[in-house]
Amino acid sequence: xxxxxxxxxxxxxxxxxxxxxxxxxxxxxxxxxxxxxxxxxxxxxxxxxxxxxxxxxxxxxxxxxxxxxxxxxxxxxxxxxxxxxxxxxxxxxxxxxxxxxxxxxxxxxxxxxxxxxxxxxxxxxxxxxxxxxxxxxxxxxxxxxxxxxxxxxxxxxxxxxxxxxxxxxxxxxxxxxxxxxxxxxxxxxxxxxxxxxxxxxxxxxxxxxxxxxxxxxxxxxxxxxxxxxxxxxxxxxxxxxxxxxxxxxxxxxxxxxxxxxxxxxxxxxxxxxxxxxxxxxxxxxxxxxxxxxxxxxxxxxxxxxxxxxxxxxxxxxxxxxxxxxxxxxxxxxxxxxxxxxxxxxxxxxxxxxxxxxxxxxxx
Numbered sequence: 001x002x003x004x005x006x007x008x009x010x011x012x013x014x015x016x017x018x019x020x021x022x023x024x025x026x027x028x029x030x031x032x033x034x035x036x037x038x039x040x041x042x043x044x045x046x047x048x049x050x051x052x053x054x055x056x057x058x059x060x061x062x063x064x065x066x067x068x069x070x071x072x073x074x075x076x077x078x079x080x081x082x083x084x085x086x087x088x089x090x091x092x093x094x095x096x097x098x099x100x101x102x103x104x105x106x107x108x109x110x111x112x113x114x115x116x117x118x119x120x121x122x123x124x125x126x127x128x129x130x131x132x133x134x135x136x137x138x139x140x141x142x143x144x145x146x147x148x149x150x151x152x153x154x155x156x157x158x159x160x161x162x163x164x165x166x167x168x169x170x171x172x173x174x175x176x177x178x179x180x181x182x183x184x185x186x187x188x189x190x191x192x193x194x195x196x197x198x199x200x201x202x203x204x205x206x207x208x209x210x211x212x213x214x215x216x217x218x219x220x221x222x223x224x225x226x227x228x229x230x231x232x233x234x235x236x237x238x239x240x241x242x243x244x245x246x247x248x249x250x251x252x253x254x255x256x257x258x259x260x261x262x263x264x265x266x267x268x269x270x271x272x273x274x275x276x277x278x279x280x281x282x283x284x285x286x287x288x289x290x291x292x293x294x295x296x297x298x299x300x301x302x303x304x305x306x307x308x309x310x311x312x313x314x315x316x317x318x319x320x321x322x323x324x325x326x327x328x329x330x331x332x333x334x335x336x337x338x339x340x341x342x343x344x345x346x347x348x349x350x351x352x353x354x355x356x357x358x359x360x361x362x363x
Contacts, residue, residue, distance in 0.1 A: 041071030041255030109278030117213030125153030128218025204268020
């Protein structure tokens with residue numbers, strides 16, 4: 001038996017009941033001769049799509065022809081079938097009760113995170129990482145180029161919180177060195193995924209070098225709590241015609257995104273922990289009414305209201321940029337690609353640059 005992320009008895013009970021959120025932070029692996037993976041795909045799991053038998057691994061690099069094992073699925077002698085589904089509960093009618101549920105769930109998740117080794121926090125100065133950092137009372141690390149939005153936002157937020165901050169200043173050479181390692185680790189070369197994974201990898205390296213075992217991240221908050229502008233505008237990027245429906249669409253994207261982030265952090269030398277993706281938090285978030293999700297004036301309303309109990313209001317209410325832009329990693333990787341001869345007029349020029357690094361730089 002090889003199972004990651006949860007006690008085997010908890011997963012057996014979830015298999016029996018069909019409960020998609022039995023109180024874990026995700027799980028995957030082999031249990032009693034069956035392959036299993038939680039409904040949000042929080043633990044990466046891959047199978048070899050061309051192997052005669054069942055060959056599987058937690059990392060794509062361990063297989064010849066890796067393919068993601070479906071989130072929420074179970075594979076046994078009879079084949080692969082969906083076992084767990086994302087529930088669609090009625091929204092909580094009592095506003096205060098909904099907020100109390102989110103607050104209690106986050107504290108439950110943070111308490112579950114405390115054991116397991118020394119932990120640092122990937123800190124961008126936004127509400128997600130600030131809340132995690134404050135409740136864990138763990139060291140804060142920000143990664144970015146010296147003139148980046150994230151570094152400045154993290155400095156001002158840490159000052160407002162009365163916390164020390166470690167700044168991991170990047171140079172273009174850091175990206176050139178790390179990009180092939182990241183692409184190999186995540187099993188992807190497309191520009192967007194590499195740009196997102198690079199800051200996670202580089203801050204993980206710094207945290208590992210300072211002796212930490214784990215890196216706490218704020219992943220999942222935007223998807224669960226309505227952090228994207230498109231869930232308000234309901235434009236061509238979403239299929240739903242309601243805010244709650246659009247938020248559910250974003251939650252369903254997590255199984256595609258999370259393996260990239262987990263694998264990048266692990267490649268940097270530490271284990272990732274994501275308190276805001278704990279089952280308790282997901283369960284509470286799914287019951288939020290539209291008024292506590294997002295509107296034209298503010299997104300992630302419930303999370304921000306809870307955060308004001310722990311953080312200075314300017315930090316709790318601050319908007320942030322996506323990590324690849326806030327850290328300036330996307331800008332600098334684009335610049336490196338152009339310097340290497342991959343001009344913007346070429347199709348997917350940054351991806352082609354990353355692929356060239358894989359060819360010219362040995363493992």
